[in-house]
Amino acid sequence: MTVSMRVAGVAGVEAIRAQFPALERSHQGNRVAYFDGPGGTQVPRAVVDAMADYLYHHNANTHWAYPTSVETDALIEQARVAVGDLLNAAPAEIAFGLNMTTLTFHLARALGRDWSAGDEVVVTELEHHGNIAPWQALVRELGLKLRVLPLVVKDGTLDLSGLPGLFGPRTRLLAIGAASNALGTVTDVAAACVMARQAGVLSFVDAVHAAPHVLMDVRAIGCDFLACSAYKFYGPHIGILYGRRERIEALDVPRLLPAPDTAPERLETGTQNHEGIIGAGAAVDFLAGVGHGPTRRARLASAFSELHQRSGALLSRLWEGLAREGRVRLYGPPPDAPRTPTIAFTVQGLSAEAVARRLAERGVFLSHGDFYAATVVERLGVAEEGLVRAGCACYTTSEEIDRLLAGVRALLRS
Numbered sequence: 001m002t003v004s005m006r007v008a009g010v011a012g013v014e015a016i017r018a019q020f021p022a023l024e025r026s027h028q029g030n031r032v033a034y035f036d037g038p039g040g041t042q043v044p045r046a047v048v049d050a051m052a053d054y055l056y057h058h059n060a061n062t063h064w065a066y067p068t069s070v071e072t073d074a075l076i077e078q079a080r081v082a083v084g085d086l087l088n089a090a091p092a093e094i095a096f097g098l099n100m101t102t103l104t105f106h107l108a109r110a111l112g113r114d115w116s117a118g119d120e121v122v123v124t125e126l127e128h129h130g131n132i133a134p135w136q137a138l139v140r141e142l143g144l145k146l147r148v149l150p151l152v153v154k155d156g157t158l159d160l161s162g163l164p165g166l167f168g169p170r171t172r173l174l175a176i177g178a179a180s181n182a183l184g185t186v187t188d189v190a191a192a193c194v195m196a197r198q199a200g201v202l203s204f205v206d207a208v209h210a211a212p213h214v215l216m217d218v219r220a221i222g223c224d225f226l227a228c229s230a231y232k233f234y235g236p237h238i239g240i241l242y243g244r245r246e247r248i249e250a251l252d253v254p255r256l257l258p259a260p261d262t263a264p265e266r267l268e269t270g271t272q273n274h275e276g277i278i279g280a281g282a283a284v285d286f287l288a289g290v291g292h293g294p295t296r297r298a299r300l301a302s303a304f305s306e307l308h309q310r311s312g313a314l315l316s317r318l319w320e321g322l323a324r325e326g327r328v329r330l331y332g333p334p335p336d337a338p339r340t341p342t343i344a345f346t347v348q349g350l351s352a353e354a355v356a357r358r359l360a361e362r363g364v365f366l367s368h369g370d371f372y373a374a375t376v377v378e379r380l381g382v383a384e385e386g387l388v389r390a391g392c393a394c395y396t397t398s399e400e401i402d403r404l405l406a407g408v409r410a411l412l413r414s
């Protein structure tokens, strides 16, 4: 990134875009505009280079005495430190795995070994089912009971004042999302975790949708566990599980007896995706490289703050543009509420899939359906036709927003 492409030390959008080869793609004569970040963002060159460099020059299994194995250990540790900086956690509190869903099933199974029939877990209706199914599995396996905080349908939020009433003497865990991948709602998980702690309840935060947009701070949130996925923040397809160190050490986790039994490796089953782990670390460095400051955490804070400003402006432009169209219905909190730049909408008379297909013809790529937030679309009454979802990322421009809006206007006219 050249200095001239930085304003007040922060990378401008063109400097950011120059790092993403995917943005050079055209579709049917149009430059592709990727609004599919909530499903998975594009990947900058530095992340792919770090993964390729590992596979070409350092590839080995861990914990042996020869150089490539020693280098593998060091590179994995560096990635844990980087991801720790992203979440404000210690490297020993960062475990990797296939994806958030698999890690959460694994965690639920381990926690469940300590629970018994009649114990309770509190979830919410705003969750991606990756934060419901792992707990639901314990309903069948253990006789666990799920208690559910309802969605406030009118604005797609949660009313956290209802939480303490759901906690009882048998409540073991609160499983709550930091942001909705369907509606963009940001939930005050720090407040929710305080309530959980006061009731003697563990907390698990699903930060998969939040992590690309809000700088996570597990210490400030006060959660016991938090999961996210690097492929949502410009990294490869790999999941991350933070656990408070003493919690990781106390877990009765399914594991091989000869494998390391110390935090965080006791959470990681079998040979890991080394290149993915290294790519996750490189993605954190990519994000830190957008900002400036004396430490990586400070650079991340500067980058997230700047990206928040920019994406807020894009979000308002998109929301207001769509709101002007009579046949478009918007869901979720308005732009000035705590939210990510992810907008869900429907177009009267058209299925979400039809809208996405027609916009794709113009090089505007966005996702449709329920995004596994199946309870949300049911409660909104759009399970049949689905939602169209447009997410802004660090490489999104206002020109792309205008192309999306022009695409919607064109299909309304046709």
Ligand SMILES: Cc1ncc(COP(=O)(O)O)c(C=O)c1O
Pocket: 038, 039, 098, 099, 100, 101, 102, 128, 130, 131, 177, 179, 180, 181, 206, 207, 208, 209, 228, 229, 238, 239
């Ligand atoms: C909010 C949220 N939670 C959980 C998941 C599942 O993550 P993974 O694909 O890493 O299992 C997603 C994926 O889209 C998500 O957006």
